[in-house]
Amino acid sequence: MNQLIKFEPILKDKIWGGEKLATLLNKHSTRKDIGESWEISDVEGDTSIVANGELKGQNLKQLITEFKADLVGEKIYTHFGEKFPLLIKFIDAKEALSIQLHPNDALAKKRHNSFGKTEMWYVMQADKKANLIVGFQKEVTSEEYIEHLENKTLLDILNVDEVKNGDVYFIPTGRVHAIGAGVLLAEIQQTSDITYRIYDWDRPNPDGTFRDLHTEEAIDAIDYSAQDSYKTVYFKEQNKASEIVSCPYFTTNVLPVNGEVFINHEEKDSFVIYMCVIGNVVFKYKDQIESLQMGETILIPNCIKNIVVLSEEKSELLEVYIK
Numbered sequence: 001m002n003q004l005i006k007f008e009p010i011l012k013d014k015i016w017g018g019e020k021l022a023t024l025l026n027k028h029s030t031r032k033d034i035g036e037s038w039e040i041s042d043v044e045g046d047t048s049i050v051a052n053g054e055l056k057g058q059n060l061k062q063l064i065t066e067f068k069a070d071l072v073g074e075k076i077y078t079h080f081g082e083k084f085p086l087l088i089k090f091i092d093a094k095e096a097l098s099i100q101l102h103p104n105d106a107l108a109k110k111r112h113n114s115f116g117k118t119e120m121w122y123v124m125q126a127d128k129k130a131n132l133i134v135g136f137q138k139e140v141t142s143e144e145y146i147e148h149l150e151n152k153t154l155l156d157i158l159n160v161d162e163v164k165n166g167d168v169y170f171i172p173t174g175r176v177h178a179i180g181a182g183v184l185l186a187e188i189q190q191t192s193d194i195t196y197r198i199y200d201w202d203r204p205n206p207d208g209t210f211r212d213l214h215t216e217e218a219i220d221a222i223d224y225s226a227q228d229s230y231k232t233v234y235f236k237e238q239n240k241a242s243e244i245v246s247c248p249y250f251t252t253n254v255l256p257v258n259g260e261v262f263i264n265h266e267e268k269d270s271f272v273i274y275m276c277v278i279g280n281v282v283f284k285y286k287d288q289i290e291s292l293q294m295g296e297t298i299l300i301p302n303c304i305k306n307i308v309v310l311s312e313e314k315s316e317l318l319e320v321y322i323k
Helices: 059-067 074-081 105-112 144-149 215-221
Strands: 010-018 035-040 086-093 099-101 118-124 133-137 157-161 168-171 177-179 185-190 196-199 243-248 249-263 273-280 280-285 286-294 297-300 306-321
Touching: 010 086, 035 177, 035 297, 118 243, 118 273, 133 168, 144 215, 168 243, 185 273, 185 306, 196 215, 273 280, 273 286, 286 297
Parallel strands: none
Antiparallel strands: 010 035, 035 086, 086 185, 099 177, 099 196, 118 168, 118 185, 133 157, 133 177, 243 249, 249 306, 273 297, 273 306, 280 286, 280 306
């Protein structure tokens, strides 16, 4: 395996979706209300297809089957086999998403034969006063939670943060959360599509029906504790990768690029994913040159350890891998 890999985005129309994926991130579709662009996916029925190079047309599952640890890394292949462990997305919320949470690995395995869904958000653009719901204001009991849910006063006990470009939130399993209207963000998560929707703003579908709620399933999956702040504090250094989030499921660094950066991944036993969240960069590996604009993603196979990244403007990448 000897190439940097780009994939065709998988676009998802959503009741809450908008136009920013098209207007800001250049994702074009005949559908309206595009809410999500799945950049790298091995979710059943939504496996990513290679868009470039000699591997063009092959899907991610075929690549893992053929290249194994050369693609994903020895430890990752031993643990996950032929399942890619991460799902990489861009999300545009024209309207607020449902208030929801995700079960942990044990509960997801028991109930759905799936992984849990730990995730993180990096805010790429936010309209004035746009917000995210993350966690509780203070610790509550399950009884208090149910009472507020039934009385439609859930927002009285949830933490709501106004957000701006560059804000980061880590969402472990069990943490109640929702993306508010007017937020465009990058999402990195475990490969899982298991969501427990607990409140959907009494919003009907176009046909007048309502989306399912998962009231009973959620009760023993919720983390009822609280934190003083849910926003991740991190620091940037020009042309250097700085850690934002590290957990057993993924590590994400931020890499501001201006000029030329030589990158060495010799110490990693993992694929590395780059998401362009600001500007425009060029990746070079041997004779291969791939451009990456804001809203595009590239996968560096485990067997490729040295690359060069160039930018003639102030750009920013998220660098994602598994330790």
